[in-house]
Amino acid sequence: MRTVAIHAVPEEQLTHVTFDATMEERISELLTHYPTRRAALLPVLWLCQERYGWIAPGVIEAVAARLGESPAFVQGVVTFYTMFYTSPPARYVLQVCKTLSCAVCGGRELLEHLKARLGIDLGERTQDGTFQLIGVQCLGACGSAPVIQINDDYYENLTIEQLDALVDELSQGKEA
Amino acid sequence: MPKVTIDGTVVEVPAGTNLIEAARQAGVAIPYFCYHPYLSIVGQCRICMVEIEGAPRLAIACATPVTDGMVVRSETSARVKEARDAVMEFLLANHPLDCPVCDQAGECLLQDHSFTEGRDTTHMVETRRTFPGLERRLLGPHIVQNQNRCIHCSRCIRFTQEISETAALTYKSRGNHAFIDTFDGQPFTDPFSACTADVCPVGALTIREFRFRKRAWKLRSTPSVCPGCSIGCNLWIDHHERTVYRFTPRENPAVNATWLCDFGRFLAESLNETHCLHPLHRVEGQLHRVSWGEAMRALALDVSAARTLRVVASANLSNETLFLARELFVRHLKGELVVPVHPGEPRRMKNGKGEWLYSRDAHPNSEGARRLGLELVDGERLARFLYGAADLTVILDPTAHPYLSTAEALQLLRVSPTLSLARTNHPTAEVASWLLPVASLASDEGTFTSSGGHVQRFQPAFSPAGEARPAWQILQLLARAMGVSALDLDSPAAVFAAMATKEKGFSGLEWERLGGGSPSTYREHQHVG
Numbered sequence: 001m002r003t004v005a006i007h008a009v010p011e012e013q014l015t016h017v018t019f020d021a022t023m024e025e026r027i028s029e030l031l032t033h034y035p036t037r038r039a040a041l042l043p044v045l046w047l048c049q050e051r052y053g054w055i056a057p058g059v060i061e062a063v064a065a066r067l068g069e070s071p072a073f074v075q076g077v078v079t080f081y082t083m084f085y086t087s088p089p090a091r092y093v094l095q096v097c098k099t100l101s102c103a104v105c106g107g108r109e110l111l112e113h114l115k116a117r118l119g120i121d122l123g124e125r126t127q128d129g130t131f132q133l134i135g136v137q138c139l140g141a142c143g144s145a146p147v148i149q150i151n152d153d154y155y156e157n158l159t160i161e162q163l164d165a166l167v168d169e170l171s172q173g174k175e176a
Numbered sequence: 177m178p179k180v181t182i183d184g185t186v187v188e189v190p191a192g193t194n195l196i197e198a199a200r201q202a203g204v205a206i207p208y209f210c211y212h213p214y215l216s217i218v219g220q221c222r223i224c225m226v227e228i229e230g231a232p233r234l235a236i237a238c239a240t241p242v243t244d245g246m247v248v249r250s251e252t253s254a255r256v257k258e259a260r261d262a263v264m265e266f267l268l269a270n271h272p273l274d275c276p277v278c279d280q281a282g283e284c285l286l287q288d289h290s291f292t293e294g295r296d297t298t299h300m301v302e303t304r305r306t307f308p309g310l311e312r313r314l315l316g317p318h319i320v321q322n323q324n325r326c327i328h329c330s331r332c333i334r335f336t337q338e339i340s341e342t343a344a345l346t347y348k349s350r351g352n353h354a355f356i357d358t359f360d361g362q363p364f365t366d367p368f369s370a371c372t373a374d375v376c377p378v379g380a381l382t383i384r385e386f387r388f389r390k391r392a393w394k395l396r397s398t399p400s401v402c403p404g405c406s407i408g409c410n411l412w413i414d415h416h417e418r419t420v421y422r423f424t425p426r427e428n429p430a431v432n433a434t435w436l437c438d439f440g441r442f443l444a445e446s447l448n449e450t451h452c453l454h455p456l457h458r459v460e461g462q463l464h465r466v467s468w469g470e471a472m473r474a475l476a477l478d479v480s481a482a483r484t485l486r487v488v489a490s491a492n493l494s495n496e497t498l499f500l501a502r503e504l505f506v507r508h509l510k511g512e513l514v515v516p517v518h519p520g521e522p523r524r525m526k527n528g529k530g531e532w533l534y535s536r537d538a539h540p541n542s543e544g545a546r547r548l549g550l551e552l553v554d555g556e557r558l559a560r561f562l563y564g565a566a567d568l569t570v571i572l573d574p575t576a577h578p579y580l581s582t583a584e585a586l587q588l589l590r591v592s593p594t595l596s597l598a599r600t601n602h603p604t605a606e607v608a609s610w611l612l613p614v615a616s617l618a619s620d621e622g623t624f625t626s627s628g629g630h631v632q633r634f635q636p637a638f639s640p641a642g643e644a645r646p647a648w649q650i651l652q653l654l655a656r657a658m659g660v661s662a663l664d665l666d667s668p669a670a671v672f673a674a675m676a677t678k679e680k681g682f683s684g685l686e687w688e689r690l691g692g693g694s695p696s697t698y699r700e701h702q703h704v705g
Binding site: 057061062068070071072073074075076078079 | 336337342343344346347348350357358359360404568
């Protein structure tokens, strides 16, 4: 399994976003799946998050213009969903499940261990910008609790040792 | 049409009418917060729940259209009362109890309902949710936001999406934390921004210009028409002790639904500008105060003696004033009369059917002047008009055209005697030999003809300041002083009746039926706004 690091484009490069040919092609393709342009908003935002690492205000404006919505409307949608990043994320976002099954199977211990090891609290990021720690609700993998999602990948049945090894690998810049 | 029984009253309403409007006709007030007759129905607030016979659960009245034979219980149902109590308790769980210091108090849907139906206790013991930093935020140039008071009805958001079409407002975040904001917190510069405060059922959005100037229950509302452009939006002049505090929209589906643009709305306070309070006569370069009697006697002689008489009327004057001016100065005295008009900023307004009405005409009554067969001139032709010689010039409204305040116009007016009606300080006062104080729209009565052809009546809110008189009355007094008894008509209604019999453009119209009737004949205006 390879977890791809997030490369968040700095905000100053996202003040006036124009979609390049690849993006434009993918957006146009997405639009063919939906009856209205508004209906394609979420997939287009996902695409943007994949491309730019996060949803900057400049990206919101570009998406709004492309889909014929107001920037306010698009920003309303972006802020509704917690999985869109409204500020540049770290390279690896550690999403620790806080819901019941994980909690009773050691999720809480994993979280406390991560906090101690990285020296950060929930919602914070390490100084070098490698890790960001957030607590999330059920990831739908209770059968293999405890679970941590890192960027887009699930790490299941984790022990503290496995987690340590994982964090070691990731912080050495290797893609796990 | 379907017949429906609401709390025992049978009403027949057009198919498709929802239960709130049907109940209104039956004299039953179903409470609502998120529903607005000119916005889409979202059914968010749940306070309008009613019991429908045969239906297992309570239904929200806003989203339930009538069907024939439907039997609805609102105030007569214990289930409804219980449900509404619960809704109120949830709405009030976080709503601050700051009515005494809230500017919406007195015209707040939540306060009204809480007062009439709500409980005086709550189960809420937790700390109330607050939005630090959003208690007193200037959302835009005219709107102050207090998010703590918001009940999340989304009326303001729907207004910007559906009516002003800027979609400038949105909810940010979600659930308990959701709050109203613009994109990236940018200023809310919608040209209809103040309407969002109108539609806000609580004190979450208030109008900066009106905040804390006057308690809502002190205000009296007088039906009037917006003087800002030719669209002719219907409005209420809200006033207290002879001061105009604000304009609020007056419902008219054909013109402005329940909206006003910011430009028109904030003309309200300009009606309070009254600098000219007494008739003044210039003798040897000095203005002297004279009585109306003296002024009229002297003017009657001056006017009759003038071999050439020219009159600058205005498209800001009522039909009645223009009619009297035409009859007196043109028909009777064979003078020349022009109505200067100048293009204004483009304005627009959305009517009750969702159609835009446009105007590039800065005057409320150009169409009326046109229908009276008067000559409408631009600045260029007004200048040519003033270049011609005349024994006497009459200016019925110095603000009729910006040209009248130019140095050139003043130079031309110096040449011969000038009689000017005046309310505010205007450069023409320096050259006029007679200044007669004229009342503002708030103290005038008459009709304007909108660019859409609606002849709409406005009523006087209070008597004029000082010795000022409405323009129509000044012309009537002059006609009387000159012995023109046919024009000695003692009210705008009488002038209108004369006009309706003589003029094709006004035939068949009756004063009493021109709208602007008694306030009680309207939907309770605070509550649709």
